[in-house]
Amino acid sequence: MSIAVSRLSKRFGSFQALDDVSLSIEDGALTALLGPSGSGKSTLLRIVAGLETPDTGSVVIDGEDVTARPPQERGIGFVFQHYAAFKHMTVRDNVAFGLKIRRRPKAEIRARVDELLDLVQLQGLAGRYPSQLSGGQRQRMCLARALAVSPKVLLLDEPFGALDARVRAELRLWLRRLHGETHTTTVIVTHDQEEAMEVADEIVVMNRGRIEQVAEPRELYDRPANEFVMSFVGSAHVVAGGWVRPHDLRILLDAEEDALEAQVARIVYLGPSVRCELEGADGARFAVELTRDEEARLELEEGCIVWVRPTRETVFARADG
Amino acid sequence: MRRRALRAVALFYLAAVLLGPLSLVFWRVYAEGVHKAWVALADPNTIHAFRLTLEVTAIAVPLNTVFGVVCALAIVRRRFPGKGLVNAFVDLPLALSPVVVGLCCFLLYGRTGWFGPWLQRHGIQVLFAAPSIVLVTVFVSVPFVVREVVPTLRELGDTEEQAARTLGASGLQTFFRVTLPSIRWAVVYGVVLTTARCLGEYGAVAVVSGSIQGRTETATLRVQEEYENLNMAGAYGIALVLAAIGLVVLAVMLRVRPRAGSVA
Numbered sequence: 312m313s314i315a316v317s318r319l320s321k322r323f324g325s326f327q328a329l330d331d332v333s334l335s336i337e338d339g340a341l342t343a344l345l346g347p348s349g350s351g352k353s354t355l356l357r358i359v360a361g362l363e364t365p366d367t368g369s370v371v372i373d374g375e376d377v378t379a380r381p382p383q384e385r386g387i388g389f390v391f392q393h394y395a396a397f398k399h400m401t402v403r404d405n406v407a408f409g410l411k412i413r414r415r416p417k418a419e420i421r422a423r424v425d426e427l428l429d430l431v432q433l434q435g436l437a438g439r440y441p442s443q444l445s446g447g448q449r450q451r452m453c454l455a456r457a458l459a460v461s462p463k464v465l466l467l468d469e470p471f472g473a474l475d476a477r478v479r480a481e482l483r484l485w486l487r488r489l490h491g492e493t494h495t496t497t498v499i500v501t502h503d504q505e506e507a508m509e510v511a512d513e514i515v516v517m518n519r520g521r522i523e524q525v526a527e528p529r530e531l532y533d534r535p536a537n538e539f540v541m542s543f544v545g546s547a548h549v550v551a552g553g554w555v556r557p558h559d560l561r562i563l564l565d566a567e568e569d570a571l572e573a574q575v576a577r578i579v580y581l582g583p584s585v586r587c588e589l590e591g592a593d594g595a596r597f598a599v600e601l602t603r604d605e606e607a608r609l610e611l612e613e614g615c616i617v618w619v620r621p622t623r624e625t626v627f628a629r630a631d632g
Numbered sequence: 633m634r635r636r637a638l639r640a641v642a643l644f645y646l647a648a649v650l651l652g653p654l655s656l657v658f659w660r661v662y663a664e665g666v667h668k669a670w671v672a673l674a675d676p677n678t679i680h681a682f683r684l685t686l687e688v689t690a691i692a693v694p695l696n697t698v699f700g701v702v703c704a705l706a707i708v709r710r711r712f713p714g715k716g717l718v719n720a721f722v723d724l725p726l727a728l729s730p731v732v733v734g735l736c737c738f739l740l741y742g743r744t745g746w747f748g749p750w751l752q753r754h755g756i757q758v759l760f761a762a763p764s765i766v767l768v769t770v771f772v773s774v775p776f777v778v779r780e781v782v783p784t785l786r787e788l789g790d791t792e793e794q795a796a797r798t799l800g801a802s803g804l805q806t807f808f809r810v811t812l813p814s815i816r817w818a819v820v821y822g823v824v825l826t827t828a829r830c831l832g833e834y835g836a837v838a839v840v841s842g843s844i845q846g847r848t849e850t851a852t853l854r855v856q857e858e859y860e861n862l863n864m865a866g867a868y869g870i871a872l873v874l875a876a877i878g879l880v881v882l883a884v885m886l887r888v889r890p891r892a893g894s895v896a
Contacts, residue, residue, distance in 0.1 A: 362794050382797040389798035395791040399813040408809075409799035453795075460800060 312373035312386075312463040312496055313338045314359060319368030321354055321520075328354040329365070330520035336513075341490050341497045343507035346517035347543065352500045353468055355517070359498070360389050360466050373463050388457030388495075392469040394449045396441035402428070402452050403437040409460035427455040430489070447478040454486075458493070467499040471506070483510050504544045508532070516540050538627050548597035553624035557586065557600035562609055563618040570618035573597075575611055587611060589619065654875060661872050664865035672858060672866025673873065677846045681854035682873070684762070688850065689830040692770045696826050700777025701819060705811075707778070708785040722779070725772045733768055734839025760842035765850065768836035773829040777822030784818035785811075817888075824885040828878055 314336040321329040329351045336342050344352035357363040359370055361382035369378045377385050397405050406427055410420045428434050431451040441449055450470060457465060470486075471479040487510055490497055501507050507514045508528040516523040516531065516539075524536040535541040541554050548555060551571055563570055573589040576596065585606040587599045599619060601609070611617070661669050672678060706712070707719055725733065741758040742748050751758055758764050792814065796806040812819075834852040841848040849857065851874055858866035 360798060362798070382794070383800045383802060387798055389795065391791050391795060393791060395795040397792060397795070397810060408796070408801075412800045412805060412809075456795075456799065 313371075314464055314496065314498070315371040316355070316359065317369055317371075319355065319358060319365045319370070321351075321358065321363065321365050327520050329358070332368070332520070332522055334515060334522060334525070336496060336498065338496055339494045341487075341499070341510065341512050343511035343514045344498060344500045344517060345502070345504060345507040345514050345544070346523075347502060349519075350517040351520040352502075352515075352517045354520075356466050356468055356498060356500050359464075360387050361385050362389070386463040388460065388462035388465045390450070390453050390457050390465070390467040390470045392472045394441070394446075394453050394473075396449055396453055398441050400440075401437065402433060402439050402441070402444070405441065405452055406455045406459050408456060413460065423459060427459055430458075431455040445478075446474045447482060450474065450482065451485075454489075458495075462495065465495045465497045467497070469500050469502070472501075479506070486510060508544075514544075516543065518543070535625070541625060541627070546598070549595070550591070550597050550619070550621060550624070553621065553626045555597070555621045555624045557598045559623040560597075560599040560619050560621055562587065562599055562601065562605075562611070563620060564609060566618050567620065570620045572616065572618055575613050575615050575617060578606075578611060578613060589617070657868055657871050657875060660868040661865065664868060668863075668865030669869025669872070672863060672869050675866075677849065678851075678854055678866075678870060680846050681849045681851045681870075684765070684849070685831060685851040688762070688765050688769050689827060691766050692773055692830045693823060693826050695770055696773050697777050697819065697823055699774070700822060700826075701781055701812075701815075704778050704781035704785055705807075707782055709790060722775050725774050730768070730772055730833065730835030730837075731839055733771055734836040737764055737768055737836070737840045759840055760844065760848060762848070764840040765837050765848065768840055769830050769833050772833055772836055773826045776825040776829060777819065780818045780822035780825070781815055784815045788814050820888055821885060824881055827881055831874065831877060831881075 315334070317333045319329050319332045320327075326349075328349075332351070332355060334355075344355060346352045354363060358365050359372075361370075361377070361380060361384075365378070369376055371377065372385060372387070382389075397408065400408070403424055406424045407420050410423060415423075424437075425434075428437055431454055433448060433452060433455070436444065436448065441452065444452065450473075454470075467486075471482050474482065483506060486497075486499075499507075499510060501510075508531075511528065513525065513527055514531050515525045518539050524531060524540045526534070526536075531540065531544055535544060538554065541547045546557055548557070550560065566572070571591060573591045575587060576590045577588040579586040579588065583603075585601045585603060587601060587606070588596065589599060590596050609617075703718070703722065707715065707722075738759065739745050740747055741751060741764065743752065747758075756763075758767070788811075792810050793806050796810045801809065832852060833850075834856075837850055838853060838856075841850065841853065843849050843853045843857065845857070851870060855867050855870045855874070858864075858870060
């Protein structure tokens with residue numbers, strides 16, 4: 312179901328968490344709210360869920376204005392960063408919670424819970440307590456719990472933030488597959504741009520309580536709306552007045568016209584690629600990403616002098632103020 | 633070496649202050665004659681005193697349990713004006729001497745007190761009757777459940793409650809299905825402490841009850857009564873039973889209290 316928020320503002324004391332934010336999310340989309348901490352992305356999600364009340368503005372889910380409704384009447388599923396598993400209940404009882412509240416027949420609850428445990432691959436662990444599960448298993452249980460009541464929209468607040476990198480990557484893929492099966496409108500909050508790019512159809516970049524840009528992953532990366540988005544989504548440096556991404560610079564061994572002189576400060580081997588950190592004549596530091604072959608051909612060493620030329624750069628009109 | 637010395641000091645202190653006097657009570661009952669103690673215990677006035685103590689406890693404990701949990705929820709989960717004041721008032725009974733509490737009761741319900749004349753006109757007897765005993769007992773045993781539950785609620789945080797709300801649970805459903813099961817051990821512990829306090833209350837009850845034998849005399853007052861009548865066997869016998877009830881309550885607590893690190 313679609314979500315539309317309009318002109319939302321929220322203050323916590325003197326901190327402006329959201330500043331006149333409007334956004335609409337299509338039915339069936341998987342959208343990421345991406346931004347640094349304090350950008351308002353979690354606050355926005357919690358207001359959609361009804362866990363936080365906005366100072367001004369409205370929330371519409373599936374065509375209905377739910378601004379004044381408590382969370383239990385919004386038809387949402389919510390997944391928290393730190394699980395919020397019911398510690399005194401088994402996995403089965405956790406997943407069944409929403410159905411029991413809705414007083415569904417016992418046989419139906421049993422069948423639905425089994426189906427969901429299959430979906431999240433926790434079939435054999437129904438009788439365990441949350442403290443007996445790993446972090447990844449716990450979060451999958453919480454996802455099943457949220458999905459059990461067939462929510463109109465699924466909201467995830469940094470769901471993989473507390474997990475280690477490998478489990479996180481696994482769950483991302485899994486979430487993407489799950490969305491492909493259920494097509495539930497899903498909003499995921501993350502501060503990890505890679506996670507947003509990998510999972511979402513559309514990314515909403517937030518900063519200081521405002522939306523900076525809404526775009527598909529590729530467009531966001533190739534055509535960032537401003538300097539904040541350019542530097543927050545992927546890495547970027549200012550080289551000779553323009554914004555350049557590390558893979559859009561070429562290293563030359565001889566001086567050429569328009570090329571910038573720089574000294575190699577450090578060479579970092581990242582596995583598939585090599586990052587060469589340079590220091591320009593003006594003291595500015597920036598990085599160039601090379602393939603391993605290129606690096607081998609250039610025979611770079613720390614301390615040697617090279618010339619660089621951007622193959623692609625972005626210049627933003629100066630923002631006011 | 634140092635650790636052993638510390639342990640010795642702690643054990644010696646406990647033995648001298650707690651175990652010594654307690655075992656002396658047991659010993660005295662035996663020395664004065666078990667039969668005499670039994671006679672004192674079988675006295676209808678003693679039986680009435682125990683019944684009164686248990687009845688007062690049976691009223692005060694549920695009252696303070698419900699109040700304590702609600703109050704703790706308000707202190708931890710809500711923001712309201714005067715919250716600091718409520719938090720401070722909860723501890724008042726710990727700071728005040730029970731005798732002072734009894735005197736306050738006098739000032740409120742006595743013949744010249746604030747509510748005294750009104751109560752008298754309507755024929756309601758508070759002082760020197762069960763109502764005043766219940767009142768002061770409830771008052772002195774207020775803090776225990778609150779003080780046990782508040783830190784547990786704080787540590788628990790509210791995300792589980794938020795999760796329950798997003799899953800469709802109302803406020804009451806969230807409380808009974810999620811919050812209460814998570815704080816149950818703190819509540820049990822608080823109830824045990826409250827019960828012990830109610831059983832053992834002496835000072836405030838002594839001031840307001842009038843210690844009328846067979847009517848307003850509680851078990852602790854009965855001990856004092858026997859002692860003053862130089863019936864040592866009786867005094868020790870009743871004290872022993874009171875101590876035994878306390879020990880049983882303590883034992884129940886130790887049994888139900890989950891060990892640290894155990895599951896749920």
